[in-house]
Structures are given as structure tokens and as C-alpha cells.
Amino acid sequence: MFHLQSVQYRYQDREVLNINEWQSNAGSQWLIKGRSGSGKTTLLHLMAGLLRPQSGQIIVGGCALQELSERQRDAFRARQIGIVLQRLHLVKPLTVLENLKLAQQCAGLRPDLNRIQNLLATLELSAWQHALPHRLSQGQAQRVAIIRAILHRPPLLLADEPTSSLDDVNCQQVLHLLQSQAKEYGATLVIASHDSRLQNVFTQQLALEMN
Numbered sequence: 379m380f381h382l383q384s385v386q387y388r389y390q391d392r393e394v395l396n397i398n399e400w401q402s403n404a405g406s407q408w409l410i411k412g413r414s415g416s417g418k419t420t421l422l423h424l425m426a427g428l429l430r431p432q433s434g435q436i437i438v439g440g441c442a443l444q445e446l447s448e449r450q451r452d453a454f455r456a457r458q459i460g461i462v463l464q465r466l467h468l469v470k471p472l473t474v475l476e477n478l479k480l481a482q483q484c485a486g487l488r489p490d491l492n493r494i495q496n497l498l499a500t501l502e503l504s505a506w507q508h509a510l511p512h513r514l515s516q517g518q519a520q521r522v523a524i525i526r527a528i529l530h531r532p533p534l535l536l537a538d539e540p541t542s543s544l545d546d547v548n549c550q551q552v553l554h555l556l557q558s559q560a561k562e563y564g565a566t567l568v569i570a571s572h573d574s575r576l577q578n579v580f581t582q583q584l585a586l587e588m589n
């Protein structure tokens with residue numbers, strides 16, 4: 379599903395990532411772990427095509443990201459990748475429902491209110507669909523951001539520290555949502571986290587060292 383080879387990334391003159399080889403089949407579930415500053419976020423951004431490596435190759439779903447123009451990468455990301463960033467970026471003046479409808483539009487999907495309503499119900503968020511984001515708890519906002527990332531059933535689902543600011547109940551709920559949704563439609567799931575509660579959940583792990 380993805381394959382990284384000889385990938386190096388530097389901010390200015392400081393190398394933060396150097397991955398010789400990392401690959402995975404479709405449908406697998408990974409934890410990227412490592413201390414704060416080891417490059418977990420940078421790696422997710424590289425896989426999403428939000429950053430370009432200075433050297434090496436990143437292939438996602440058979441597509442070599444470095445061969446795409448910026449516009450092609452944006453289109454590829456919109457179709458193939460769901461990403462839950464550390465900052466959730468919900469649109470503040472729009473309600474939960476409006477945020478999710480907008481995400482469908484941006485991914486070029488036909489409006490599918492049923493899918494949105496079903497996911498909201500699954501996550502016990504139906505009562506909050508007309509609320510503005512600032513009225514949501516951290517856990518609720520996190521769940522909305524996950525729904526937004528999976529609406530278009532992306533083959534690759536990336537999540538950056540999705541549980542670190544959540545209590546145990548919300549942590550389990552968010553984790554279950556990510557894992558069950560990925561499994562339901564065969565997506566590959568990659569979670570970057572230093573949350574110790576996730577350590578024993580994933581059999582497949584990539585440990586990043588500090589450079």
C-alpha cells in the first residue's frame with residue numbers, strides 16, 4: 379500500500395528523518411512511535427504529500443508522490459488520504475454538520491447526508507450536529523475530525539497524536555473508531571503517537587530515533 383525508500387528530510391540544515399526502507403500491505407495498522415521531536419509528524423506529512431523529502435522515494439497506492447505536481451498531489455491527497463492532524467482545523471463559524479458537508483464537497487463527493495448522519499450517530503454526536511466547534515469538548519472535536527477524515531473512505535488513513543489529550547474513555551472510543559472504520563473498508567491505518575496507552579494495541583510499529 380505504501381513504500382518508503384531512502385527517505386531523508388531536513389529542516390534547514392538539521393536532518394530529522396532518515397528512513398532506509400518501510401513498507402506495508404493494504405489494510406495493515408501501524409503505530410509510529412518515538413520521543414517528542416523524533417519526526418513523527420514530519421513523517422505523516424511526508425506520506426500525505428504535505429512535505430517533499432530532499433531525497434528518497436515515497437510510493438502510496440502505487441503512486442510516486444515526488445513525480446506529482448503540487449496540484450496533482452493535492453488532488454491525490456483529497457481522494458486517497460484521510461488525515462487527522464494534531465490541530466483539528468474545524469472551520470469555526472460552521473456547525474459540525476456544515477463542516478462535514480464541506481469536507482465532502484472538498485473531496486469532490488456527492489453530498490451524502492446519510493453517511494454523515496450514520497457516522498455522527500455511531501459516535502454519539504447526533505445531538506451536536508448543529509453546534510459550533512467551540513462548544514465541543516476536546517474528545518467530541520477529535521471525533522468530528524476523524525469523521526471528516528474518513529467520510530470519503532480513503533485507502534490510507536493517517537492520524538497524528540489522536541488520543542494524547544483525551545481521557546481513557548475518549549481514548550478508547552477514538553482508537554476503536556479509527557481501527558474499526560479502517561477495517562470496515564480495508565484502509566491502511568497509520569497512527570503517530572507517544573501515548574503509552576497505544577503501545578500494546580498495535581502489533582506493527584515503527585520506532586523513530588532522535589537524530
Ligand SMILES: Nc1ncnc2c1ncn2[C@@H]1O[C@H](COP(=O)(O)OP(=O)(O)OP(=O)(O)O)[C@@H](O)[C@H]1O
Pocket residue numbers: 389390394412413414415416417418419420421572
Ligand atoms: N517547520 C519547522 N522548521 C524547523 N524545524 C522543525 C519544523 N517542524 C518541526 N521541526 C523540528 O523537527 C523535529 C521533528 O519534529 P516533529 O514535529 O516531526 O516531531 P514529533 O516526533 O512529531 O514531535 P511531537 O511528538 O512533539 O509532536 C523537531 O526537532 C522539531 O523542532
